[in-house]
Amino acid sequence: MTIAWDKTLLVGDVGGTNARFAIAHMADGKPVLEHHQSFKGADHPTFLGGVKAFIDGCAVKPTSGVIAVAGPVTDGAIDLTNSPWRVSEAELGALGLNPVRLINDFEALAWGAPVVPRDELASLGGPGEGDPASAIAVLGPGTGFGVSALIRDFHGNEMAMPSEGGHACFAPGDPVEDEILRILRRRYDRVSIERLICGPGLLNMHRALAEIDGRESHIDDPAEITDAAMADPRSPCGATLARFCAILGAVAGDIALTTGARGGVYIAGGIAPRILPFLQASPFRERFERKGRFTDYMAAIPTHVILHKHAALLGAARVAFAEAG
Numbered sequence: 001m002t003i004a005w006d007k008t009l010l011v012g013d014v015g016g017t018n019a020r021f022a023i024a025h026m027a028d029g030k031p032v033l034e035h036h037q038s039f040k041g042a043d044h045p046t047f048l049g050g051v052k053a054f055i056d057g058c059a060v061k062p063t064s065g066v067i068a069v070a071g072p073v074t075d076g077a078i079d080l081t082n083s084p085w086r087v088s089e090a091e092l093g094a095l096g097l098n099p100v101r102l103i104n105d106f107e108a109l110a111w112g113a114p115v116v117p118r119d120e121l122a123s124l125g126g127p128g129e130g131d132p133a134s135a136i137a138v139l140g141p142g143t144g145f146g147v148s149a150l151i152r153d154f155h156g157n158e159m160a161m162p163s164e165g166g167h168a169c170f171a172p173g174d175p176v177e178d179e180i181l182r183i184l185r186r187r188y189d190r191v192s193i194e195r196l197i198c199g200p201g202l203l204n205m206h207r208a209l210a211e212i213d214g215r216e217s218h219i220d221d222p223a224e225i226t227d228a229a230m231a232d233p234r235s236p237c238g239a240t241l242a243r244f245c246a247i248l249g250a251v252a253g254d255i256a257l258t259t260g261a262r263g264g265v266y267i268a269g270g271i272a273p274r275i276l277p278f279l280q281a282s283p284f285r286e287r288f289e290r291k292g293r294f295t296d297y298m299a300a301i302p303t304h305v306i307l308h309k310h311a312a313l314l315g316a317a318r319v320a321f322a323e324a325g
Contacts, residue, residue: 009320010065010097012051013105013312016083016143017041017270020310021054023062024317030115031317033310047080047087052095066101066320067092068108068312070144072164078102103319104162105312106148106268109138111160112315113266114150116308121266122276125285126302130264137261138306139165139252140269141201145194149259160315165255166194173250173287176212176243183208197248199271202226206240226275233278241275245282248272253288256301264302268312272305279305 011033013020019041022033037054044050055061069078069087077088092100113136130136133154139147147165152158170191172178184191184204196205199222206225210217215236219225228237248267256265265288272279289298308314 008060008062009317010051010055010062010067010100011313011316011320012054012065012067012069013108013310013316014041014047014050014067014080014083014085015070015105015270016080019044019050020313021051022310022313023058023060024065024313024320026317026321031314031321033313033317036310036313041083041085047078047085048091048095050085051087051092051097055095061096063096064099064320065097066103066108066316066323068103068105068316070105070146072162073102073104076102099323101319101323103316104146104148106138106140106146107160107162108312108315108319109146109266109268109306110136110148110150110315111158111318112308112311112313113138113268113306115314115318116306116311120306120308121304122273122280122307124267124280124303124305125288126264127300128302130300130302131262134262135260136263136266137252137255137259138266138268139255140267140306141198141248141271142269143199145198145201146269147255149255149261150263151259152263160319161259165258166198167192169193170196170247171250171254173247173290176209177247179212180205180208180243183211193251197244197251198269202240202244202271205244206237209240209243210236226271230275230278233281241278242282245275245279245284246287248279249282249284249287250290252284252303253291253298256288256298257291257294262297262301264304267303267305273307276305276307
């Protein structure tokens with residue numbers, strides 16, 4: 001049975017740090033976003049309060065929508081992985097949103113990536129186009145590390161795959177990374193990708209590399225590392241960020257192999273666009289392709305950074321209008 005959706009829809013993208021909302025319409029078969037608003041999650045003590053604040057500011061109140069959230073959605077409810085916010089679809093109904101759906105944020109990005117304009121993608125290497133009949137993978141570091149894929153069949157059907165792949169185990173790629181893993185195991189019983197490839201993970205990596213080099217690190221803000229690295233790539237912070245990019249490339253390659261993402265790999269999240277020139281000059285692509293017998297397979301997969309600030313909102317809108325029929 002097709003759900004009866006309002007044609008003026010609320011779409012949201014709620015992460016561990018920031019919340020973004022917009023009103024979505026469909027024009028010429030593509031989602032169009034209006035009335036954007038972003039704010040820090042800390043500005044509102046509850047998820048419901050943040051959504052209500054946005055709706056209260058809308059001239060035309062949406063009555064249905066789709067909100068992408070950073071974490072697994074279980075039985076229509078979310079407990080954000082890197083935030084104290086909790087909410088359910090039933091609670092959102094109290095704001096007049098009916099029907100409303102919660103979906104994983106990287107699931108939304110998987111839906112959004114194919115409709116991001118080409119001029120809002122930055123290449124990280126590989127051919128300009130991937131296989132249009134194959135899956136794409138979307139992943140990236142921000143407050144945490146998200147992973148998803150968009151699966152395609154020969155009939156042109158698509159299905160986004162929600163995932164918690166950022167919590168898979170970190171696999172070292174050389175002796176230095178062996179040492180990083182050894183050091184982090186003193187703090188974490190199990191070291192996941194997210195313990196290294198995200199904002200807080202950048203600090204973990206910087207401190208581990210300082211210990212390996214016999215130095216002390218007094219940096220407590222990941223932005224200090226990225227700023228210093230961009231200013232001086234040969235500095236200790238530059239070495240940390242280069243290692244961060246290399247591991248990101250290796251992880252992206254592993255995810256491409258796992259999902260069969262010959263249609264392309266898209267790097268999302270808040271960090272990659274901010275360090276784009278550094279990332280493009282880094283070992284990212286070399287580590288992406290360095291997959292032994294599958295090096296040629298990897299070389300044929302394009303890699304991009306999503307520069308569009310609202311790609312997850314575009315994906316949420318695609319889901320909402322697909323449900324509307």
